[in-house]
Amino acid sequence: MAGGQSIPGAQREGQTSALIRIVIPQGAGVVLRNVAAVLARQISERCDAKVALAGDAPVTVELAVEPGIGAEGFHVTDGPKSTVRIVGNDEPGVLYGVGKFLRTSLYGRRGFTPGTWRGTSVPKCPFRAIYLATHFNNFYEAAPAEELKHYVEELALWGYNTILIHFPTWQFDSLSDAEAQKWLGRFKALFAHAKRHGLRVGLLQAPNQGYKTPPADLRGVKVPGHRRGNFGVNLCASKPEAKELLIRMYDELLDEFKDVGLDYFQLWPYDEGGCACEQCRPWGARGFVGISRELAGLARAKFNGCKIVLSTWGFENENDANPDGEWVGLANALDEDKSWADYIMADGHDDYFPKYVLEKGVPGDLPLVNFPEISMFGMTPWGGYGANPTPAHFQMLWDRIKHQAAGGAPYSEGIYEDLNKAICAQFYWSPGRQAEDTVKEYLAYEFSPDGAEDLLEVVRIFERNHRRNRISADATRAFDIVKSVETKLTEQVRRSWRWRIFYLRALVDKEMYEREGELQGEALREAFQELTRIYHAENSHSMPIKPPQVE
Ligand SMILES: [Zn+2]
Secondary structure, eight states, X not given: OOTTOBOOOOOOOOOOBSEEEEEOOTTOOHHHHHHHHHHHHHHHHHSSOEEESSSOOSEEEEEEEOSOSOTTOEEEXXXXXXXXXXXXXXXXXXXXXXXXXXXXSEEETTEEEOOOOOEEEOOSOSEEEEEEOOXXXXXXXXXXXXXXXXXXXXXXXXXXXXXXXXXXXXXXXXXXSHHHHHHHHHHHHHHHHHHHTTOEEEEEEOTTBOOSSOOGGGBOOXXXXXXXXXXXXXXXXXXXXXXXXXXXXXXXXXXXXXXXXXXXXXXXXXXXOOOOSTTTOSTTTTHHHHHHHHHHHHHHHHSTTOEEEEEOTTOOOTTSSSTTHHHHHHHHHHHHOOTTOOEEEOOOSTTOOOHHHHHHOOGGGOOEXXXXXXXXXXXXXXXXXXXXXXXXXXXXXXXXXXXXXXXXXXXXXXXXTHHHXXXXXXXXXXXXXXXXXXXXXXXXXXXXXXXXXXXXXXXXXXXXXOSTTXXXXXXXXXXXXXXHHHTTSOHHHHHSHHHHHHHHHHHHHHHHHHXXXXXXXXXXXXXXXXXXXXXXXXXXXXXXXXXXXXX
């Protein structure tokens, strides 16, 4: 089966029902039972239909695993009577099939109507991760654990198969710091939850970053230029005592994840990270390579099959004095020995993508994965104005590398970029899929199939008005469309946070346009307060996370 292909089969009208039965094979394992629970929760949250695991019902959805479809792929077929069969090549395949089935079904006042999409679909890219930034008391740190777990399930329904998180050493005194233990408790539980749903998990770390107060004599030399992010706690990986300390730190940290098991360990050069001393520089080609190789070995020894992702974020580019220095250096190092790395991650801020990769290829000829920035660009505070969909922007970024990418991991700061996450997940699933096609599927599923075309126009207006100093008169039209579509939505959709952040973005843009950018007035004050509540941002850093507050 060709990767990422969708082959539509025969279609027949679904039957609307207030009672749905979900059938799983006898003796099904924990993942399949959890996938059934995800399906049940999604249906019952979106309409008043009841979901049962036994007895008779007008509509039955059967989940099964039958190898031979292609890794993580699925097909959806008709079974006897009113049964829809969602068959995965493996357990994760069932989960992704459930996602497609849910998105093509209808949720109305009379109940649930199973989708008519039939066919087979297999993901093209094996690495379909989402990186959840956990800092500044953002959504991922502040939301109730249950809400966060549900959100991860919903991301998986779009095709993500991996959750990446960074353990922020710089926030803690040590591993025994009560705050560090609290952090570990929360995110190890999240990882375990993800694994029980068939997902993979990984840590993303800057390998020379120390705890809050590392010994002064072991610290590194700040890298000159604009590499962003510098908490002043980076160690010099060329000093033997510092290297020993880092290996000991990671020996202990990785042991914390022994029970959960890590599938990926990702090493990050800058923002944070780096040392510019004589022995370490250029960091990306020397100091970083040395310490990363040590820690990669440690991770692989502790976790069977753990894959190593080597990031090149912040590597020198054509604006620097020695544009290819780090790239050539890393390529040379990997030409000598690349046995310790599995993927190269490359990307850049805003529209930049490393020229070296585009023109000369991937160091070590390793599979390439990207790191699209879906959260922060063009709006401060991040997410402060509601939903921030920008499909044309991500289409442009993806088109440059879609022929060679093995996947990627969007950088996420919260839930306001939910639509951007869906776009990227579908790029990884099926690289040729157009961003707007995914947007239409999202709008139909999350809001209304009847309103999807009109709301697509709103998304286009949102993107044109993305920069806060460029909001134009069509903001008023976008708000009118949103208000008109809202009258046709079910009660469940109107109350949902996804609709509220979409609605509030339209409202905020209209108000900002009318007020020529001034953040004033009752409507904006209430909109920002509601966004703050939705993000659980009451106690987050006012910059960059918390929505603006109007006096
Ligand atoms: Zn150094």
